[in-house]
Amino acid sequence: MFSAKTYRNRRAALTKKMNTGILLFLGNVYSPMNYKGNPYHFRQDSTFLYYFGLDQPGLVATIDPEEGRTIIYGDELTLDDVVWTGPQPTIRSLAKKVGVTEVKTKAQLTKYLQAINPINRRVHYLPPYRAANKIKIHEWLNKPMGAIERDYSTDLVSAVAEQRSIKRAEEIKELHNAVNLSAAMHLSAMRATRAGLYESDLVAVAQGEALKKNSHPAYGIILTVNGQTLHNHHHDQQLKKGQLILADMGAESPLHYAGDITRTFPVSRKFSKKQKGIYQIVLDAQLAVLDALKPGVSYRAMHLLAAKVKVEGLKKLGLMKGDADAAVAAGAHALFFPHGLGHLIGLDVHDMEDLGEDNVGYDETMTRSDQFGLAYLRLGKKLKKGYAITVEPGIYFIPELMDQWKKEKKFLEFINYKKVNEYRDFGGIRIEDNVVITAKGYQLLGDPIPKTIKEIEQVMKP
Numbered sequence: 164m165f166s167a168k169t170y171r172n173r174r175a176a177l178t179k180k181m182n183t184g185i186l187l188f189l190g191n192v193y194s195p196m197n198y199k200g201n202p203y204h205f206r207q208d209s210t211f212l213y214y215f216g217l218d219q220p221g222l223v224a225t226i227d228p229e230e231g232r233t234i235i236y237g238d239e240l241t242l243d244d245v246v247w248t249g250p251q252p253t254i255r256s257l258a259k260k261v262g263v264t265e266v267k268t269k270a271q272l273t274k275y276l277q278a279i280n281p282i283n284r285r286v287h288y289l290p291p292y293r294a295a296n297k298i299k300i301h302e303w304l305n306k307p308m309g310a311i312e313r314d315y316s317t318d319l320v321s322a323v324a325e326q327r328s329i330k331r332a333e334e335i336k337e338l339h340n341a342v343n344l345s346a347a348m349h350l351s352a353m354r355a356t357r358a359g360l361y362e363s364d365l366v367a368v369a370q371g372e373a374l375k376k377n378s379h380p381a382y383g384i385i386l387t388v389n390g391q392t393l394h395n396h397h398h399d400q401q402l403k404k405g406q407l408i409l410a411d412m413g414a415e416s417p418l419h420y421a422g423d424i425t426r427t428f429p430v431s432r433k434f435s436k437k438q439k440g441i442y443q444i445v446l447d448a449q450l451a452v453l454d455a456l457k458p459g460v461s462y463r464a465m466h467l468l469a470a471k472v473k474v475e476g477l478k479k480l481g482l483m484k485g486d487a488d489a490a491v492a493a494g495a496h497a498l499f500f501p502h503g504l505g506h507l508i509g510l511d512v513h514d515m516e517d518l519g520e521d522n523v524g525y526d527e528t529m530t531r532s533d534q535f536g537l538a539y540l541r542l543g544k545k546l547k548k549g550y551a552i553t554v555e556p557g558i559y560f561i562p563e564l565m566d567q568w569k570k571e572k573k574f575l576e577f578i579n580y581k582k583v584n585e586y587r588d589f590g591g592i593r594i595e596d597n598v599v600i601t602a603k604g605y606q607l608l609g610d611p612i613p614k615t616i617k618e619i620e621q622v623m624k625p
């Protein structure tokens with residue numbers, strides 16, 4: 164964990180904004196996979212980690228800014244527990260490490276919250292994303308289940324989102340660490356690639372790389388020869404010469420900050436001419452965006468910049484035509500680029516998505532577009548120094564989408580469907596890096612990971 168001072172400072176900054184009511188933070192509990200005693204890998208709630216640092220199930224915390232009291236609630240292990248888990252540090256001793264001296268039991272928490280009259284004092288909580296925590300709020304605050312998601316505190320969401328969006332030096336260090344762990348996953352997969360293996364062979368190698376370092380993937384690994392399917396979590400395909408592998412995978416740092424990296428590389432270890440053509444366009448789009456990043460520019464503008472570079476490149480290859488600005492304004496590029504350019508990254512891969520994408524990625528100056536493609540952009544608002552973000556342009560050939568648009572005669576003035584059809588089996592290419600916005604531009608998170616055609620072929624050289 165970070166120092167007690169870090170957590171104290173974070174809580175102090177929060178209570179400057181949230182100075183009335185009671186702030187309630189729910190940690191996570193084990194989630195059963197198929198029965199209670201066989202749970203999924205435990206992942207602590209990220210906001211709980213941010214303010215309280217403690218990485219174990221069954222904890223809750225409250226801050227009462229009016230009385231100046233911060234309390235962590237949890238039940239110490241019984242001797243029976245110790246028989247199964249071995250001796251563990253007490254919650255009291257752990258709480259001290261994050262600057263909290265008051266520790267109470269969960270029964271005391273229930274009594275405390277149930278005694279609060281909501282007319283006099285508001286209990287502020289964040290949108291719960293796990294059923295177990297919704298049930299607890301239901302019991303503690305005597306709220307109907309249906310009202311729990313609706314009644315979250317928008318004030319607390321805004322305060323937390325604003326604070327967690329700006330990454331401080333100690334967090335940036337963690338993010339560097341996470342990206343370097345993620346890079347090791349990618350390099351191992353690239354080096355292990357051989358026709359005849361299965362996607363799952365490479366997943367095993369990459370995941371093993373994270374596990375070896377006592378890390379864990381930050382999200383479900385995407386490693387597929389069907390990169391055109393954006394979130395493809397199947398790993399059952401055999402690798403064939405001529406195919407491209409799209410690998411989107413990242414690891415968590417020791418304090419659970421995420422890396423989110425994508426590389427696309429050829430099964431044959433060398434890109435074909437056709438693959439090079441598309442790859443270079445995606446890379447050009449990413450480099451153009453990186454070049455333009457700085458505080459004050461909106462991420463929607465960056466998304467549209469990436470789209471324009473792609474249209475210009477696709478025009479050169481004969482897949483698109485017409486005026487690039489008009490094509491982007493109309494949304495014609497979304498046939499090839501149906502997702503957003505990126506998102507905030509931090510303790511969550513899609514940082515704070517649990518607080519509501521629009522609460523985090525948009526504000527009063529920028530509302531989300533409903534145009535196909537642009538509508539999936541998770542971060543649209545202006546960038547600030549300290550934002551950590553992903554930059555992840557891609558070009559995909561999605562046969563179902565191509566056929567539908569062609570049938571509808573959509574954007575005939577911008578899309579050359581005959582030529583596009585020659586790429587039916589191409590798959591998809593995405594290149595994703597993580598950066599932090601600095602006063603004048605950006606800093607790459609982690610050491611550079613091979614990404615030019617030459618660099619990737621070099622890594623993959625037998």
Ligand code: GLY
Nearest residue numbers: 382411423512555
């Ligand atoms: N790893 C999912 C994403 O790039 O957003």
Ligand code: MN
Nearest residue numbers: 411423424595
């Ligand atoms: Mn990704």
Ligand code: MN
Nearest residue numbers: 423553555595
């Ligand atoms: Mn991403």
